[in-house]
Amino acid sequence: MINSSDLKLTAVSTDIKRIGAGALVLGVVKGTDGPVLVASPFSVKVTETLQDSLTALGVTGKADELVRFAANAEMKADILVLVGLGSFEESTLSDEALRRAAGSAARQLTGVNTILFALPAATLSQAAAVAEGITFGAYHFNNHRSTPATKLPLSEAIIATAASADKDLPAALKRAAILGRAVRATRDLVNTAPNVLYPESFAQEVKDTTKGAGLKVTIIDEKKLEKDGYGGLMGVGGGSVRKPRMVKVEYSPAKATKHLALVGKGITFDTGGISIKPAAGMHAMKSDMAGAATVFQTVTAIAALDLPIKVTGWLCLAENMPGGAATRPGDVITMFGGKTVEVLNTDAEGRLVMGDGLAAASLEKPDALIDIATLTGAQMVALGLRTAGIMGDDTLRDAVVTAATRAGEGAWAMPLPEELRATIDSQVADLANIGERMGGMMTAAVFLNEFVGEVDGVKIPWAHMDIAGPAFNESAPFGYTHKNGTGSSVRTLVALAEEMSAAK
Known part of the structure; x- marks a missing residue:
């Protein structure tokens, strides 16, 4: 792949x-x-x-x-x-x-x-x-x-x-080569046909391509997901014969003083489930795993750069299909960690698998927690096709935007209006998976915020990156950006890790 x-x-x-x-x-x-x-x-x-x-x-x-x-x-x-x-x-x-x-x-x-x-x-x-x-x-x-x-x-x-004689130029060229390799590999994964790249094969690709890279890979299959209560992943993946996976990719150098956790949405194909999408353009839904591909290659690049920071990537992999065992609108699922969610729309599935990932990543008490996903069409309505929406803790959110600017990628800070929280209340469960239609990008982030853990009663610094538009280019190529998979946000996350590892 x-x-x-x-x-x-x-x-x-x-x-x-x-x-x-x-x-x-x-x-x-x-x-x-x-x-x-x-x-x-x-x-x-x-x-x-x-x-x-x-x-x-x-x-x-x-x-x-x-x-x-x-x-x-x-x-x-x-x-x-x-x-x-x-x-x-x-x-x-x-x-x-x-x-x-x-x-x-x-x-x-x-x-x-x-x-x-x-x-x-x-x-x-x-x-x-x-x-x-x-x-x-x-x-x-x-x-x-x-x-x-x-x-x-x-x-x-x-x-x-x-x-050419600058003593720092060789390191800069090495960094460029590593970033380029990571961006191109992300594109390869996004561009791969969904009958070739599905949860199990994606997990195997991670395992195969990280040998000798100084990374630890843990694959959680559907049996353990069921046993450990990953209700988001199991609910979203229930309708497919290709069962879900959670893949943990860990880079943990001895000199690390900080821990960055990254959670990536990996819906290897999204039909919308029972709330099925229109046929026109559905083929592009092979790109709905771009967040997981980005996280995977970001961790790989950080390891290749030998940065003194621990980074853990959580790839939330599932295929959203309308099979006989698929989640129905009106079902209530129990997420990892115990919260219950009423599924009102099965096409709002990304936040369900990401909720599991955020809850699992929180247990390790990282210094910063970032999730990245092709999450909402509302992101494209609000910010277009080339600018990612960044939400969450103000300090970390702004640090992500600054890193994106330094890396040359488009990103814009967005708020999390407190009034949106009430729109995801459910009559029968802790939460509903959809809420206010207006401002849907922010409503999705408000939902994800519910699964971010605490350390000693204080919320873990968290940011959410919605890359629905920037991750997949369906128009003409431009600059260094090709048609289809773009490799968006790898550079931003690497730049952020560099800043975190350099900060005292």
Whole structure:
């Protein structure tokens, strides 16, 4: 299932006259007076000639634009490629603009083995951003085709940067490679067909791919789930012949001083159950396990980075099907920990499996508890397709948003209005699994909050990430983001773990 190959990253100085490659990538910004070539490695004469011809050649500098030219006498690359950086002055280019431009070029230049990137990467931060963009963009998914792909993504990227001698650059390139591998592996899992990736096979993939990675994997099957009272997972998975699993992935270095727990929604396919979804677009519900894939790969990346923080991932895996043993609207289930829930809509299933995961994770008394899920359509209504909604404890919620901003991912802090709690009251159980329709993203978070535990009478710091829109791209590719699985939020969670492990 996880089939993305590794990518070699190296850095060189900006003197690239003797460096050969399949393609040389330069950047163009969309200036106020037309396109502007930036950070040209060529002589003044060649640079001026190329600059003067940009408009006539149809180059605008807009984001995602990619134009190929024949090589000139001053370069050893086979082709010259100009990639748009968007509407920026060179001095105000953000790291994310560079990340997206490098990723866009890596995504679009298939069939080229080695690419030399001569984008404006003067600083360590900019060089790292270019490297990250390359590792996110160089991706393809060919697992289900009968013939191998004819045009593969690049296998080696060379980054020209004025920071090539910086002693911290090798670590930055290693970090970029690790992040890229984690993002691409998350996409592989999300893109895998649901008849191939289901709770049992997902659990086995975790076990198989973590051998030698310094991780401890515990798989809880349906018999133990039933025995231990995981009513959310068993209720949601009851209608499927493919029974649920809880997978615990633990990274516990000896030098750790803090513990971060991550809970991921892993609905490997969501029909809606008895409250069945419309047929149109249901195929995309193979992506409803993106939260679990994100958690799995986040823990893997943190271990590869050797961060001094304990991280425990809880993957809540089930298939929501309308079988004869499926949960019915009106059923009451007993969740892990003992709370009862009246199921009013079986398509509000994610919060049920996540409730089990949050309750189980709370027993270990982590310093911070974060859940991540493709949870509600209301998230997309409120924030669109590229911005995750972040809710929960104010301090941790804001730390997640800050980490997302640093990582270059869209996230927005949302409140948990106290009046929404009353809307999930049930006439027959402790809770109902749906409440107020308006503000449904926040209502779902209010439900999840009920399963966050306490330590010495104080609620464990908790944040909820709703990635329903950002996790799966059904429109055209953009930047380093491909169609279908995106690998959203791996970077955010890794950045948060880095900040937690560095804090005193």
